[in-house]
Amino acid sequence: MVYIDKEKLKEIYPPNFRLDGDIQKGYINEDGTIEGVFTLDGFEPCTLDGMEGLWNEEKRLFIPNEVAEQGAKSLVGAPILAPTPKIENIREFFEKRYSMLDCYFENDESVYNLSTDEDVLKKYEDSKTSFVFLSIDMVKSTELSLKLPLELNSIFDNLFLNEIASIIRGMGGYVYKSVGDELIAFFEPANLLNKVDDSILCSDYIRVFILDYLNKFLEKNNLPQVGFRTSINYGEVYVKNVGDKLELNGYNLSATIKLQNFAKDNEIILGSNVVNIANKKWKSRMKKLKVNPRKLKKEGLHEGMKVYRLHNLEGRYD
Structure with missing residues (x-):
């Protein structure tokens, strides 16, 4: 015994x-x-x-x-698997954001907020710390840029990235930076288990919003449909001040971005660092991908890294 x-x-x-x-x-x-x-x-x-x-x-x-x-x-005042988002009713949140999408075509600056959440990073300046990272980009954005006028293409990118940022912040995450059609976000690991769950749930909310709401709006306005690729990873980085701007440096952030290369259209990819930490209800929806170690090495990832896809998600886009 x-x-x-x-x-x-x-x-x-x-x-x-x-x-x-x-x-x-x-x-x-x-x-x-x-x-x-x-x-x-x-x-x-x-x-x-x-x-x-x-x-x-x-x-x-x-x-x-x-x-x-x-x-x-560590989950004081909440049941296990209770996420910690600011969004109380996700459907109401989606409907509200949907009703505001016309603002991007009316030059309403109130909908734009892609600035780095530096206030959060300042407390980690010049130190090593761990975050849960989420990276997302638009599928086939280069093809879209060739089809759309320059001004409309800019609005298109801003609409896509700003709406994603609103969901991320609503789920307790923060914007690190946007590059082109890609947005990189992070979740503070004050309670690591919750933040991993929050980041995965956030990625699924983004999926539903893009496919069920944003594309509905674009179709209604005779604009091209959009897709996405999302990757989530966890690990330590170094927070450093570079030219009065806080930068995150380290393998785990770059690995998050590179994991997107293993995603197909409208897929959510997970690095092995988050798999053991995720709740069982998410684990049951994770499928390990068969990835050649040579491809991992080519992408600059550890050859022993395991890559997973989130599947069997609710909704008509499973």
Whole structure:
């Protein structure tokens, strides 16, 4: 019979490995106490030598409830898998943004906000830190630029990027920079598990908005339909001031951008760094891609990196 404490648990599971669980019939109070029963996947409630806890038959592992609850306390006041977005009703948010799309063609500057969220980065200046990164670009934008007048093409790009930025910020993320038709964003890992979930949910919201709302607007105005490619990754970078501008430097950011090359039209690609951290409900929708190590090396990625695609998403574009 094996008893386990928090330190021993860290030895068994790698850093940032997610032990998924649920709080049944309850929430975590502000004082950290849990109302309800906390469970972990693969574990069953058990009483051992008078101590209540959870038992995993495969690992022959017993975790006292007090230890198991520590994993939930970081989500104070919210149930497991509760994202932390500012958007309360995503459908209402989509409808509101849809009603504002005409503003881009009326030179209404109020809809433009692609500036870098430098206030967030300032607290990390001259230090190493980890972020969850999300990168998205427009599919076949070069072909569109050849079809559209120069002024209209500029409006097209701004509409696409600004609407994505509004969703990202609404989901608790921040804009790092936009380059051409590509937008790079980051999520602070104050609570890493939640931020990974938020970034994946954010990417799915972007997918729905582009395909169900933005393209509907474009079709109504006899404009070309658009597609996207999205990639999500997690890792450490260095925040440095370069010419009075904060820059993020490091492999993990560049890897996020390069992962887009493995995406087909309207696909969401995930780096292996986020897979172990993601909630089980997202993991069930992740499919590992067969990628030749030579192609990874050619793209400047670690040859052992695993690449996943998010699939079986709800909606008519599965």
